[in-house]
Amino acid sequence: MPVTVLLVDDEPLVRAGLRAVLEAQPDIEVVGEAADGAAVIPLVRRLRPDVVAMDVRMPLLDGIEATRALLRTVERPPKILVVTTFENDEYVYEALRAGADGFLLKRARPAEIVHAVRLVAEGESLLFPASVRQLAARYGEGEGNLAARAAMERARLTDREAEVLRLMARGLSNAEIAERLVVGTETVKSHVSGVLAKLGARDRTQAVIAAYESGFVAPG
Numbered sequence: 569m570p571v572t573v574l575l576v577d578d579e580p581l582v583r584a585g586l587r588a589v590l591e592a593q594p595d596i597e598v599v600g601e602a603a604d605g606a607a608v609i610p611l612v613r614r615l616r617p618d619v620v621a622m623d624v625r626m627p628l629l630d631g632i633e634a635t636r637a638l639l640r641t642v643e644r645p646p647k648i649l650v651v652t653t654f655e656n657d658e659y660v661y662e663a664l665r666a667g668a669d670g671f672l673l674k675r676a677r678p679a680e681i682v683h684a685v686r687l688v689a690e691g692e693s694l695l696f697p698a699s700v701r702q703l704a705a706r707y708g709e710g711e712g713n714l715a716a717r718a719a720m721e722r723a724r725l726t727d728r729e730a731e732v733l734r735l736m737a738r739g740l741s742n743a744e745i746a747e748r749l750v751v752g753t754e755t756v757k758s759h760v761s762g763v764l765a766k767l768g769a770r771d772r773t774q775a776v777i778a779a780y781e782s783g784f785v786a787p788g
Contacts, residue, residue: 570597571689574611576634577623577651578603582674586621586651589678596685605634609641617646618689621672624652624659632663639667639770647688647771655696661703669773670695691771697739700773704780705787716781723766730784732759737776737785 573590575583575598583601590596599615602608606629608620620638624631631650639645650663650671660671669688672681687695694700725733728749735745742760746753760772769775779785 570595571619571685572597572599572615572617573685574598574600574602574608574615574617574620574646576602576605576608576620576626576631578626579623582623582651586681589681590685592678593682596682605629605631605637608634608638612638612642612646619647619649619685621649621651621685622668624650624657624663624671630659631668632659632666635663635666635668647691649684649688649695655699655703658707661707664700664703664773664777667770667774669771671699692743693741694736694739694772694776697737697776700776701737701780701787704777708777708781708787713781713783716778717783719767719778720782720784723763725763725766729759729763729766732756733763733775733779734785736760736763736772737779 573596575586577583587598590598599617600611602611604626605622612620622631622634635648638648648668650660650668651674652660652671653674655673663671670684672684684695687693732745735748740748742753742756746756763775764771767775767778769778780787
């Protein structure tokens with residue numbers, strides 16, 4: 569089955585460019601488009617895409633608020649890939665904190681766009697781990713850290729779960745973590761699931777953000 573994608577951007581040329589790149593792939597299908605975040609929820613409910621590629625800045629409802637609304641109201645929500653002009657933008661970090669699974673630069677090459685969609689659809693690796701680390705270092709300080717530290721303490725991760733989370737933060741995939749720890753991939757998947765459940769994280773991106781914000785992993 570192909571990975572289905574909904575494109576959400578207020579610039580028609582951006583949507584057209586993304587559609588052309590993605591639909592050139594045999595395993596990706598663009599199932600719909602929208603010009604603003606306000607249209608996302610009804611379209612997601614009707615089209616059930618695997619991935620929403622969503623502009624982070626839009627005039628009526630931006631990608632951050634649209635992400636929050638989507639995750640709050642839609643059962644089994646799709647993966648969310650925010651599309652942005654600047655990778656070191658506070659808006660990008662806020663979108664990740666809100667629940668987005670990764671981000672994509674508008675100037676990205678076609679191969680990078682395709683890779684990003686496939687990676688967030690699979691959910692077994694972190695997209696642009698170095699950039700997420702830089703964003704956490706720049707914008708992760710603040711009042712939220714006390715809550716993040718308390719949540720990490722309450723999680724009571726086992727030693728192996730803690731090790732897996734540190735490797736996740738470095739951007740290693742499940743297969744790479746399995747190789748590093750000399751265990752099976754299914755064992756790693758089990759540990760990842762345990763980490764997500766204990767942290768109350770929807771996916772590995774949110775788990776890594778929590779790890780940085782709590783000080784469990786240093787972003788520098």
